[in-house]
Amino acid sequence: MTRVALLRHYPTDWNGEHRLQGQVDRPLTSAAEDALRALRLPDDLAAVRVISSTLHRAIQTARLLGREPSTDPRLMEVAWGDWEGCRAEDLQADPSSGFMPTGEMPWDMRPPGGESRKDAWARTRPALAEIADDPAPALIVTHKALMRVILQIAHDHQSAPEIKRGRLYPLTLREDGRPVAPGPVMRLVAREREAQK
Numbered sequence: 489m490t491r492v493a494l495l496r497h498y499p500t501d502w503n504g505e506h507r508l509q510g511q512v513d514r515p516l517t518s519a520a521e522d523a524l525r526a527l528r529l530p531d532d533l534a535a536v537r538v539i540s541s542t543l544h545r546a547i548q549t550a551r552l553l554g555r556e557p558s559t560d561p562r563l564m565e566v567a568w569g570d571w572e573g574c575r576a577e578d579l580q581a582d583p584s585s586g587f588m589p590t591g592e593m594p595w596d597m598r599p600p601g602g603e604s605r606k607d608a609w610a611r612t613r614p615a616l617a618e619i620a621d622d623p624a625p626a627l628i629v630t631h632k633a634l635m636r637v638i639l640q641i642a643h644d645h646q647s648a649p650e651i652k653r654g655r656l657y658p659l660t661l662r663e664d665g666r667p668v669a670p671g672p673v674m675r676l677v678a679r680e681r682e683a684q685k
Contacts (some may be wrong), residue, residue, distance in 0.1 A: 569602025617665030
C-alpha cells in the first residue's frame, strides 16, 4: 500500500469567473502564483515524489511549491464537454442544458461531449495503480472534480470532505489503485511564518 496526498491546483481566470474548465488548459493567475510562492509543503511531504495532471495549472502549482512533477494525462480534470467555458449558474438557469451541480450528479451522468464521474474513475484508476507500484509516498496535484471522484471512492461513496485550496487530502492506495483509509486533511505551510520562528 502506498501513501499519497491529493492537492488541488490554484486558481485560473476561469475559476474567478466561475466557468467550468474541465480539460481546457488555462494558466494560473498572477495572484495565484504569488500566493503559491508564499507557501510550501509540510515537512512530512517535503521530499515525496510529485505527480501532476498534464494541464498547466496543475504543473505550475507543483513548480511554485518548489517541485518538478512527473505528469500523467490520466490525472486531468473530468471532461465537461460542451459545458466547458460555461458558467455553472447560467447552465443551471437553462432547463434544457441538463446541468446539475457536480455534488448532485449521478455517478454515470455524462455531460454532452464529456465524461461521467464513472468514466473519469475508469481512466484514473490505472494511473493510481501505477503510482501504487512504488511504495514511496507521493503528492498528486490535480483538479477538484477528479479529486471528488477519488475521495468518493475512498469514502465508499459516502460524504467526502469539501475540497479547499491549500489543503492536502491524504489517503492510501491499494495495489489495484483503489484509494482507502483517508486521513486527516493537512494544510500547506506559510513560508513567512516559518521564517519568523
